Amino acid sequence: xxxxxxxxxxxxxxxxxxxxxxxxxxxxxxxxxxxxxxxxxxxxxxxxxxxxxxxxxxxxxxxxxxxxxxxxxxxxxxxxxxxxxxxxxxxxxxxxxxxxxxxxxxxxxxxxxxxxxxxxxxxxxxxxxxxxxxxxxxxxxxxxxxxxxxxxxxxxxxxxxxxxxxxxxxxxxxxxxxxxxxxxxxxxxxxxxxxxx
Amino acid sequence: xxxxxxxxxxxxxxxxxxxxxxxxxxxxxxxxxxxxxxxxxxxxxxxxxxxxxxxxxxxxxxxxxxxxxxxxxxxxxxxxxxxxxxxxxxxxxxxxxxxxxxxxxxxxxxxxxxxxxxxxxxxxxxxxxxxxxxxxxxxxxxxxxxxxxxxxxxxxxxxxxxxxxxxxxxxxxxxxxxxxxxxxxxxxxxxxxxxxx
Numbered sequence: 001x002x003x004x005x006x007x008x009x010x011x012x013x014x015x016x017x018x019x020x021x022x023x024x025x026x027x028x029x030x031x032x033x034x035x036x037x038x039x040x041x042x043x044x045x046x047x048x049x050x051x052x053x054x055x056x057x058x059x060x061x062x063x064x065x066x067x068x069x070x071x072x073x074x075x076x077x078x079x080x081x082x083x084x085x086x087x088x089x090x091x092x093x094x095x096x097x098x099x100x101x102x103x104x105x106x107x108x109x110x111x112x113x114x115x116x117x118x119x120x121x122x123x124x125x126x127x128x129x130x131x132x133x134x135x136x137x138x139x140x141x142x143x144x145x146x147x148x149x150x151x152x153x154x155x156x157x158x159x160x161x162x163x164x165x166x167x168x169x170x171x172x173x174x175x176x177x178x179x180x181x182x183x184x185x186x187x188x189x190x191x192x193x194x195x196x197x
Numbered sequence: 198x199x200x201x202x203x204x205x206x207x208x209x210x211x212x213x214x215x216x217x218x219x220x221x222x223x224x225x226x227x228x229x230x231x232x233x234x235x236x237x238x239x240x241x242x243x244x245x246x247x248x249x250x251x252x253x254x255x256x257x258x259x260x261x262x263x264x265x266x267x268x269x270x271x272x273x274x275x276x277x278x279x280x281x282x283x284x285x286x287x288x289x290x291x292x293x294x295x296x297x298x299x300x301x302x303x304x305x306x307x308x309x310x311x312x313x314x315x316x317x318x319x320x321x322x323x324x325x326x327x328x329x330x331x332x333x334x335x336x337x338x339x340x341x342x343x344x345x346x347x348x349x350x351x352x353x354x355x356x357x358x359x360x361x362x363x364x365x366x367x368x369x370x371x372x373x374x375x376x377x378x379x380x381x382x383x384x385x386x387x388x389x390x391x392x393x394x
Contacts, residue, residue: 062345062347062370062374062377063347064344064345064346064347095370112309112332116331116332119330119331129326129340129342130328130330131327131328131329131330131339131340132328132329132330133316133327133328133329134313134316135309135313142328143326143328145326147261148259148261149261149346150259150260150261150348150350151347151348151349152348152349152350153347153349153367153370156363156366156367156370159363159366160360160363161359161360161363161366161367162358162359162360163357163358163359163360166353166356166357166358169353169356169358170350170353170358173259173292173350173353177259180259
């Protein structure tokens with residue numbers, strides 16, 4: 001079970017990292033208010049890593065590949081056709097995928113009970129793929145993943161797969177998906193703020 | 198904490214459901230060997246729902262939507278261009294998405310320790326989005342999700358988004374992704390069989 005002093009120590013370290021990330025401009029803007037409010041108000045959970053959702057273009061065999069993947073574009077806010085269109089025409093090593101992903105946040109709870117409380121709030125906020133991923137002396141780690149992840153193949157080696165004329169329409173959908181993730185994050189923020197966590 | 202008699206009762210019920218699903222041909226073929234072997238050999242975990250991975254075409258605002266979605270095509274094995282091409286030309290209510298998803302399995306463990314053991318095996322087999330989703334008197338429910346999920350927008354209302362000539366190439370990629378999921382399932386099967394679970 002969790003030793004509270006170790007959990008508090010971890011929380012202090014995580015808070016320092018978060019404050020440093022803000023200072024050097026590393027933190028993604030849309031995540032700052034929720035993480036800050038969790039550190040200020042919550043007595044039973046804190047966050048260790050988080051992303052508010054983003055649109056990326058990756059050169060990779062599959063959009064879920066990490067090792068062989070190169071991120072060639074990344075933005076935490078809506079994208080415009082003129083930002084993406086030129087990427088279609090460049091040669092790529094593997095395949096070009098555009099991905100719009102919702103928020104992902106890792107929390108550390110001070111007990112399994114509080115981890116389960118957080119999971120219930122997560123589900124209510126649309127973070128459907130969430131669960132406890134480790135139970136240690138210094139805390140119970142909970143991964144919250146919003147289910148709204150979409151990908152699209154843009155180019156396979158030398159062949160453009162998407163109808164170029166359809167790009168603006170595709171990006172509208174990918175931007176709307178990004179916004180949906182940010183709304184789930186707001187809901188999560190509100191529910192955590194009004195909980196006993 | 199888990200009461201073993203309640204866990205055993207749940208296991209008996211789950212086994213009956215599984216056997217009935219096989220009898221009526223409801224169970225997906227590629228999942229049967231692993232689920233059967235888990236019921237036969239494992240003393241600490243059993244499965245309650247599972248999918249070996251599949252390719253679907255859905256008519257939905259987003260590929261992750263459940264409520265407003267209509268599945269218009271579903272197959273647990275590789276698909277051919279002639280199966281998908283005609284779907285492109287039909288009008289749709291929302292949008293037409295093709296999805297290739299890896300396996301998803303829900304397990305019930307008889308303790309948190311065994312749930313964590315299972316999670317460690319899951320991660321080693323490529324089931325990266327996995328976690329404990331509930332802790333109850335009758336068992337600890339663990340969701341195992343293979344990360345290899347890909348989607349592609351085929352049609353948005355009246356507009357075909359994909360270059361029709363590229364469809365065979367796209368389907369090769371989607372079939373390969375399906376196969377990758379089945380291989381992860383094999384690995385999971387082997388690791389569970391040689392574990393103490």
